């Protein structure tokens with residue numbers, strides 16, 4: 001029944017102002033208007049169609065992505081879209097592509113690490129897409145261990161050039177998105193050697209391909225690294241391999257303004273303005289071949305990763321909310337068992353077991369949204385401090401971005417898979433949208449810092465803080481709570497002693513610290529004024545679910561450390577069940593508040609009108625396998641079997 005809203009009765013049950021919640025979710029009235037307009041623009045344009053993606057071969061998929069990227073760019077130019085609108089358009093086009101890395105890493109790296117002259121030269125080209133960039137850090141042999149990178153950049157004072165070279169097989173660049181087939185330029189990271197001395201890893205702008213015919217420049221061996229997990233949309237991304245054979249680049253292509261901090265201003269209407277505004281020179285190679293290093297922390301060389309990690313945290317809530325929207329709508333449509341006197345069966349969303357798996361994920365989507373907002377603020381704050389030569393909060397900012405990137409991406413990847421299971425058998429169909437969402441999302445647990453490696457960084461920061469608790473240096477900001485934890489105050493541990501041996505436990509402590517951050521930022525959000533009938537109440541319920549679910553899941557830890565009694569644990573569980581009942585009538589409206597179009601969701605199970613079965617049935621007939629009634633291969637392989645002619649058949 002086309003045009004009928006099968007979820008209307010669910011929407012009528014809701015107890016809060018959905019439109020007001022949409023604004024809370026978007027971040028501001030302005031952000032909502034932009035997001036709403038651009039998502040509808042993309043959804044209504046057949047040029048951005050994506051429902052046929054899963055049937056394409058890799059080559060077709062890749063070419064289709066190139067077409068879409070070019071079409072998106074044309075749309076951006078023709079409609080004179082602002083930077084903010086253009087970013088939203090790329091988001092809603094929802095196709096992993098070289099453009100993600102060009103806009104998300106290449107440009108921010110030049111903005112942050114490039115000198116004024118480098119920015120003036122390269123940024124206009126990159127903004128107009130007259131050059132396309134990638135971010136080439138990882139190598140075949142080393143990803144996590146950045147200091148272990150083997151590519152060399154040796155300064156030649158005779159010619160005022162660097163010689164970029166891959167001395168070993170393992171030094172081949174491996175993984176960078178966009179590198180394989182598209183990028184014309186790279187920010188390549190290499191071990192700097194000046195006057196025979198190694199000076200650590202630095203970034204260099206290197207042209208890879210001719211701007212005339214796209215052929216690799218002399219000394220470059222470059223290609224794609226092959227098919228990736230899931231056979232789905234991420235294969236539209238040309239993750240690449242690159243080997244340098246004594247490639248020469250001018251000295252002025254070393255990124256010498258090493259404070260990679262891009263100023264991120266958020267005025268009250270939360271309109272995002274990205275401006276490069278920090279000028280701290282960490283290191284420099286002069287034409288005489290002198291390496292000059294200033295006394296600012298060398299960690300500033302990792303600033304690009306800090307920036308991208310906070311964008312990944314913001315993105316986690318988008319991916320998780322998308323999966324939760326699909327699973328919630330489908331759970332309200334799907335009925336199994338429980339028919340009374342020939343009446344309808346029970347909606348699976350009414351089963352307590354379904355609620356106890358689904359609603360904590362709904363709460364997590366909101367929780368990650370708000371902690372992502374806060375992390376943007378933290379990043380803006382550390383940026384301003386660095387401007388004033390105040391490096392004191394850099395370790396905290398690193399711990400927060402690394403830890404929250406790890407926590408939110410792990411929970412989101414697991415959550416998407418749980419949503420697939422919550423949809424039963426139909427969740428396994430590509431037309432549910434969930435297999436592809438999982439395949440595209442799950443590498444977020446690895447890229448931009450493998451999640452366990454990042455948690456070890458948080459653990460190291462926590463141990464350092466604990467070791468200083470008795471000193472005059474009082475912990476502030478996100479670690480201020482430590483002074484209130486008595487047994488921590490009595491600890492006298494060093495960072496190194498026993499760290500490796502206890503690292504598995506320390507990683508758990510790091511997760512707990514990050515969870516505390518998520519919960520406390522949700523609570524802080526609720527302390528703000530939140531307009532709209534019933535909106536704040538709904539968020540309070542979700543916040544309590546998030547916190548109590550964690551307490552329930554980790555009650556063993558809470559009980560064994562004496563933080564709670566068995567009675568508390570039982571009370572928490574009772575309260576959770578009651579909170580699930582409070583969410584139930586509002587569940588559909590709470591996912592409607594994400595304001596996702598059917599195009600963006602890309603899921604028959606999650607479609608707005610809940611008209612699932614006719615759509616599933618119709619989609620099945622569109623599968624290429626159904627183009628003929630008798631399949632190709634019948635005469636060759638099936639008939640001989642059936643006719644017992646298999647021994648004589650030519651296979």
Ligand SMILES: CC/C=C\C/C=C\C/C=C\C/C=C\C/C=C\C/C=C/C(=O)SCCNC(=O)CCNC(=O)[C@H](O)C(C)(C)COP(=O)(O)OP(=O)(O)OC[C@H]1O[C@@H](n2cnc3c(N)ncnc32)[C@H](O)[C@@H]1OP(=O)(O)O
Pocket residue numbers: 096097100101103104105135137138143144145146147177299300302303305306308311312315394395398446447448449450453457460
């Ligand atoms: C389809 C896409 C969908 C969604 C994406 C959404 C949004 C993203 C937007 C745009 C991105 C576009 C596309 C994304 C898709 C893929 C792109 C992927 C790109 C990449 O993966 S690029 C490669 C990333 N690589 C890494 O992250 C490597 C991880 N390793 C490290 O960071 C370091 O090597 C490590 C582990 C920190 C170790 O450093 P080191 O060797 O120096 O050792 P130490 O432990 O001794 O540390 C020394 C000291 O420095 C401090 N520190 C470390 N890092 C930082 C930092 N970043 N900032 C500040 N300080 C740092 C550390 O704490 C130590 O301090 P201490 O001495 O203890 O005081």
Ligand SMILES: Cc1cc2nc3c(=O)[nH]c(=O)nc-3n(C[C@H](O)[C@H](O)[C@H](O)COP(=O)(O)OP(=O)(O)OC[C@H]3O[C@@H](n4cnc5c(N)ncnc54)[C@H](O)[C@@H]3O)c2cc1C
Pocket residue numbers: 101135136137138141142143144145174175176177239443446447448449450451452453456
């Ligand atoms: C889809 C995708 C896109 C990517 N895009 C890019 C890109 O555009 N540019 C780019 O430069 N790179 C890119 N990468 C590479 C990515 O950044 C690295 O894969 C990532 O940093 C992890 O490094 P690794 O592969 O060396 O993992 P490894 O470090 O080898 O991890 C393997 C295992 O070892 C463990 N481990 C490693 N070190 C430690 C330790 N010290 N203590 C305890 N355990 C440890 C890890 O926890 C993990 O379980 C991409 C990767 C993927 C999957």
